[in-house]
Amino acid sequence: MKAVPMIDARLAVAALAATFVSLPANASPELARSKNCVACHHAERRMIGPPWNAIALRYADNANAAQLLSAKVVAGGSGNWGQMPMPPQANLSPDEVDALVRYILSYK
């Protein structure tokens, strides 16, 4: 009977690893599309809003980048990239905001 808990533990580790491996790969570009961020943002080209790679570059040395940008995504605002305002993005869970911001910051 001693072997059973060992197997359970290994299964749990495998399941956890699978979650970590499968989540960041695809979830965020799809999330950006489904939440309509891509109506104003492109990865490398300026549209109505700044491109993801420019945002990632600007905040590359900022230790608080994730917090700052999460707050900005939720509340919206203007003046950091021009006069065009970003409207507040409602209907995002904290997890979704977190995933989107990590995705954007990964463009540097």
Ligand code: HEC
């Ligand atoms: C209607 C157009 C529009 C939509 C939709 C939009 N944005 Fe923006 N976004 C902007 C504009 C314009 C700016 C520049 C604001 C400024 O100058 O401060 C911006 C800026 C940003 C920034 C940089 C903020 C800063 O202070 O440097 C991030 C991060 C961002 N957007 C993420 C998102 C995400 C994630 C979504 C989808 C949930 C999204 N945006 C949807 C227009 C938009």
